[in-house]
Amino acid sequence: MSATAVTDRPGRSEHTGEWAVETHGLVKRFGQNVAVDGVELLVPRGCAFGYLGPNGAGKTTLIRVLLGLTHADAGTMSLLGHPVPRARATALARVGAIVDEPRFHGHLTGRQNLKILAAAREPAAMGRIDPSLERVGMLQRADDKVSKYSMGMRQRLGVAACLLGDPQLLILDEPMNGLDPAGMQGMRAMILSLVEEGRTVVLSSHLLDEVERTCDAVAIVDRGHIIRQGPIAELLQGASLALEVDCSDPDRARAVLASSPLSPTIEMRPQGISLTLPAGTSRDVIAEVNRLLVESGILVYRLQEIQASLESWFLSVTSRLGESE
Amino acid sequence: MTAAQSVATAPNVEVATDHRGSWFPTPAMIGTRLMELRKRRGIMITILVVVVGLPAVFLGIRLILHATDPKSYGPAGGADIFTNLVAGPMNVFGFIVAALLGCTAGSSDLSDGMFRHLVVTGRSRVALYFARIPAGLTIIVSAVAAGFAIICLVCSFAAPTTVNYDGVNIPHGLSLSGFETWAGEHPVDVLCSFNTNGPPPVNVNCGGPGQGFKGGPSGPTGQPPTAAQLKAAAINVAAHFNNYEEYSVLFLAPSLTLMVGSGLWLELVAIVGFIVGLGLSSLLGQRTVSVIILIVLEIVLTPILATARIPYMTNVQRAIVGIATDHLEPNGLARVFGSGNGPNARSNLLPEQTFVAVIVVVAWLVGWTAIGAWRMSKRDA
Numbered sequence: 253m254s255a256t257a258v259t260d261r262p263g264r265s266e267h268t269g270e271w272a273v274e275t276h277g278l279v280k281r282f283g284q285n286v287a288v289d290g291v292e293l294l295v296p297r298g299c300a301f302g303y304l305g306p307n308g309a310g311k312t313t314l315i316r317v318l319l320g321l322t323h324a325d326a327g328t329m330s331l332l333g334h335p336v337p338r339a340r341a342t343a344l345a346r347v348g349a350i351v352d353e354p355r356f357h358g359h360l361t362g363r364q365n366l367k368i369l370a371a372a373r374e375p376a377a378m379g380r381i382d383p384s385l386e387r388v389g390m391l392q393r394a395d396d397k398v399s400k401y402s403m404g405m406r407q408r409l410g411v412a413a414c415l416l417g418d419p420q421l422l423i424l425d426e427p428m429n430g431l432d433p434a435g436m437q438g439m440r441a442m443i444l445s446l447v448e449e450g451r452t453v454v455l456s457s458h459l460l461d462e463v464e465r466t467c468d469a470v471a472i473v474d475r476g477h478i479i480r481q482g483p484i485a486e487l488l489q490g491a492s493l494a495l496e497v498d499c500s501d502p503d504r505a506r507a508v509l510a511s512s513p514l515s516p517t518i519e520m521r522p523q524g525i526s527l528t529l530p531a532g533t534s535r536d537v538i539a540e541v542n543r544l545l546v547e548s549g550i551l552v553y554r555l556q557e558i559q560a561s562l563e564s565w566f567l568s569v570t571s572r573l574g575e576s577e
Numbered sequence: 578m579t580a581a582q583s584v585a586t587a588p589n590v591e592v593a594t595d596h597r598g599s600w601f602p603t604p605a606m607i608g609t610r611l612m613e614l615r616k617r618r619g620i621m622i623t624i625l626v627v628v629v630g631l632p633a634v635f636l637g638i639r640l641i642l643h644a645t646d647p648k649s650y651g652p653a654g655g656a657d658i659f660t661n662l663v664a665g666p667m668n669v670f671g672f673i674v675a676a677l678l679g680c681t682a683g684s685s686d687l688s689d690g691m692f693r694h695l696v697v698t699g700r701s702r703v704a705l706y707f708a709r710i711p712a713g714l715t716i717i718v719s720a721v722a723a724g725f726a727i728i729c730l731v732c733s734f735a736a737p738t739t740v741n742y743d744g745v746n747i748p749h750g751l752s753l754s755g756f757e758t759w760a761g762e763h764p765v766d767v768l769c770s771f772n773t774n775g776p777p778p779v780n781v782n783c784g785g786p787g788q789g790f791k792g793g794p795s796g797p798t799g800q801p802p803t804a805a806q807l808k809a810a811a812i813n814v815a816a817h818f819n820n821y822e823e824y825s826v827l828f829l830a831p832s833l834t835l836m837v838g839s840g841l842w843l844e845l846v847a848i849v850g851f852i853v854g855l856g857l858s859s860l861l862g863q864r865t866v867s868v869i870i871l872i873v874l875e876i877v878l879t880p881i882l883a884t885a886r887i888p889y890m891t892n893v894q895r896a897i898v899g900i901a902t903d904h905l906e907p908n909g910l911a912r913v914f915g916s917g918n919g920p921n922a923r924s925n926l927l928p929e930q931t932f933v934a935v936i937v938v939v940a941w942l943v944g945w946t947a948i949g950a951w952r953m954s955k956r957d958a
Contacts, residue, residue, distance in 0.1 A: 357613060364609075367612070
């Protein structure tokens with residue numbers, strides 16, 4: 253997916269700037285600790301963008317800086333083409349966000365909490381309260397006190413609060429927290445529908461599977477740095493090639509392949525062997541492995557390419573980082 | 578597209594005209610903030626109980642007692658009750674509950690996690706802060722007004738028919754000559770109860786028959802004074818030692834001027850309590866500590882510093898808002914921590930010029946508003 257492709261979607265004639273989120277050299281320090289360290293982030297418009305990183309990587313801090321919840325120590329940033337913090341009011345007018353666990357006034361109902369938030373936005377926001385509640389499935393419980401809500405209901409109320417401002421950009425920090433499987437499925441469907449409407453959704457999550465199923469592009473952050481970013485499909489192309497081979501003589505197969513020019517990493521399995529080939533290896537190698545084994549008189553029962561997942565790629569990237577230190 | 582999905586499809590033209598970066602809150606922001614505070618049941622009950630309930634119950638009991646046994650229990654109202662209620666509980670508790678409300682308004686968004694939701698709207702943080710002021714003042718000013726109205730009604734319509742001066746019931750509105758005439762007719766009351774700057778000028782039996790004489794030295798003969806001597810001494814006492822001056826400012830019922838002035842003064846005290854509480858809790862980011870600080874200020878530090886004479890600290894003492902509002906108290910009100918009502922009521926109070934007191938109060942209002950707004954605009958959400 254390219255940035256150009258997503259900006260060509262309908263309904264964005266009013267947008268200014270190519271990127272929904274753009275940061276350059278963004279730095280945020282807490283004393284000696286650099287939580288955000290020179291972050292260069294480009295989030296294309298109209299896509300679901302995953303923002304991944306291990307605990308303490310600086311994900312939430314970056315979101316807080318973007319939203320003006322805390323100030324940046326250095327660097328520049330813009331939301332929806334508007335420089336922040338200079339044009340913060342204009343930029344945030346069409347941004348909805350959940351940061352950390354969504355919390356509200358517990359002594360008020362969900363609807364009353366949304367009224368407070370709508371009052372801080374444009375007058376039309378008051379008219380969006382009921383549709384927003386309906387969209388997140390909270391209309392029936394809107395007049396219950398928030399103190400009686402479950403975690404998942406507060407999450408959904410948080411999303412409803414995001415929708416009050418007619419957002420072109422939604423920034424959701426761990427929106428799946430507290431949701432049951434049905435709730436997660438509903439949240440996933442809603443995120444996809446928001447993207448279909450031309451909005452941009454930035455999804456910060458540690459649930460890699462959810463991100464892979466929901467997002468078009470991701471950025472990986474670790475220790476304040478963005479170490480990879482781009483469309484998921486393109487990133488996974490850079491992952492190593494893994495094969496599983498079930499054969500009649502695994503030991504001899506291992507010897508044959510180890511002495512071949514392919515130089516794979518080989519692991520023994522109960523029914524066969526696993527091969528890992530370096531990133532960028534052509535898929536023609538699969539046929540070459542088959543040829544070498546058959547010509548050596550080894551019967552090949554199964555030869556399967558293992559698709560790299562975002563999780564395996566994420567772990568490989570972060571583990572490499574760990575080894576390098 | 579369903580109705581729900583139509584959320585966020587409106588054109589983006591309103592944003593440019595809603596003055597989101599302005600420091601001025603919108604009526605909707607003030608209205609919802611008022612709702613948020615009004616729905617806090619515990620605080621609303623506390624405010625109503627303290628500011629409305631206490632005077633209502635106190636005066637209600639006095640009304641019932643007087644109605645059932647008027648000989649034993651005096652009238653429920655009157656100027657004396659008015660001044661002591663206004664300068665006492667209404668003043669002190671009005672400040673404290675106003676501070677409690679201000680501290681709640683200043684910290685509830687932070688403690689409830691709503692502050693970041695509000696900041697993300699792009700609305701000016703200063704406007705978010707300023708929205709709390711009219712909302713909170715609407716509540717506390719209304720509550721104080723309701724409690725004060727009850728006091729005014731009872732004290733005006735259930736007032737006594739005589740004034741009570743130094744424990745003696747005297748007809749109201751006497752001229753100096755009338756006062757002297759009345760004193761001549763009640764010499765024992767005057768000589769035993771009125772201020773004489775020392776012992777009574779003549780021997781007088783204040784304890785009743787068989788209980789001996791009390792007061793000044795016996796005459797040269799050791800005989801009790803004659804009725805004419807008692808009368809002359811009583812007239813002399815009534816005319817001197819500030820007795821008539823103090824009597825002449827006593828009223829059966831509070832005057833309209835005193836009621837208006839007292840009402841405005843009580844509202845000023847409540848407004849100061851709310852604004853200071855709002856600013857302090859916004860600065861500290863929490864309610865409990867702020868409330869404790871303001872209660873200590875109001876009921877411990879202010880009474881001590883209002884009367885203490887601390888070398889080199891006099892101007893610091895004058896800068897305390899409670900002392901300044903004490904100086905702005907209407908004439909005719911009793912000082913809660915002073916020496917009662919009357920012309921000498923302020924004799925123990927640290928001297929302070931009225932315009933200095935006004936400046937101190939304004940400085941506290943403006944200063945704490947600025948501090949709270951500044952902290953709000955700089956605070957990490």
